[in-house]
Amino acid sequence: MRKSLITLTLCLTTAGIAATARAELTGTLQKIKDSGAITVGNRESSIPFSYLDAQQKPVGYAMDLCAKVVDAVKKELKMPNLQVKHQAVTSQNRIPLMQNGTIDLECGSTTNSVARQQQVGFSVAYFITSVRMGVRKDSGIKDIGDLNGKPVVTTTGTTSDGLIKQNEKGKSINVQNLYGKDHADSFLMVESGRAAAFVMDDILLAGLIANAKNPGDFAIVGPSLRDEPYGVMLRKDDAPFKALVDKTLIGLMKSGEAEKLYTKWFLNPIPPRSVNLNFPMSPALKAAFATPTDQGVE
């Protein structure tokens, strides 16, 4: 009995020493080092942030930024041959897959919100989207006030409905809320005349319009109902990994490299159909590059 107790103590002490020897590494970095692989979560159709090109390879603005983060991880862990895996995620499963360790970072178009911060962590914002209205030009709708009594569509599972009511000018008007299954459906509702306006992130509207049959028929109008920061999603309370991701992203913003990537994806023809989104940098994004922040939206 006594002997086995001593053995046990010895074992525990050895394990303890072994643990302290590599105490600098915790959380995700430790997991990456142990498994020899990092798994990047990507989206399949978040154009131009993270989507599949003609070869079914994930590409996009967020993917380019994350490639730099992966490079930094390789350097930090001194593992130049680190295996990089990609895992497609959806807006429904991205948070559970992050929590159960399937993915190590998610690079798509995920809004950094206070509610989500209960579950996951976020890097500094690399994009700011504004919620605005996509309308048919021939509808004559120019501002929120024009929506009174009209059907307005948003996509199921997004947070854009309700924003009209919160806007100063929107308080006095009544709209009829409609819901599309996904962004393509919601846009179809505007295109076919079921809805007068599609209230959504302006960059997503720009992508849908650029790919429409007649892009000239549509316009993005009205004030920003809300600005939402997009961040790289990480595991919650993993300070060392978050510090590394933030350092890398802030470095890219300060060196002007992030802006170059922005120009590549937002102001030039992009795969798979060589459509140009023509989406110049907003003042809000310029400010976010000048003073990076990881503050979430309410």
Next chain:
Amino acid sequence: MNYHWDWLFFFQEADDGLMYYQWVLFGLGWTVAVSLTSLAIALLIGSVFGVMRTTSNRWLITIGDAYVDVFRNIPLIVQLFLWFFVLPELMPPKIGLWMKQDLPYFVTAVIGLGLFTGARIAEQVKAGINSLPRGQRFAGLALGFTEWQTYRYVRLPMAYRIVLPALTSEAMNVYKNSAVTYAVGILELYFQYKQIIEKTSQVLEITIVITLAYFLVAFATNRLFAWIETRSQVPGMIVGGQGGK
């Protein structure tokens, strides 16, 4: 897995002034409304087409078969999209616009789900009638019944009893299939599920609650039909009708 459990979020106020548990209840209300209305449409249409397919009129049989083949072979979500997006464009512009702007989405949804389920019920009703011995019809005719009266008083009362277990499954399925109607803008349970996930990120709590809600309505329907089965038994006619017990 470091999940942040928080069951109390159901009692938090959402941005429309209601609490999240009320969202779930409203969603459940729409699910039940869509399901029961669709089921009523389906039972009516399914019975009519099912009977048509057992008559001796070649035209009625062809129409009945065509309906069942078309509606059983197209996925439900595609059918809903056909009613919702395609049909208004095929109509004269004025009617199309009315369908798009004034016709409640509920109507489109229950017609879509009703016709889909109706095709399956038509198949079951036909099977039930065909399972009866031919002599039952002859006996009815010999008593002086018209063809219709043999259906009304002899064949259908037996056929429905025979296919009641299959109809029970169909009635339970309609609740589960009703989740698809979120795709045409019905604010039912699955819609609220997606909305609540997006607003609160409490994925596991809401998934558990929604799963239980679907289970409860489907199971309640199962028990209701089992009760009907027991109550409508004709002693000695169908062996082993234990009402699903």
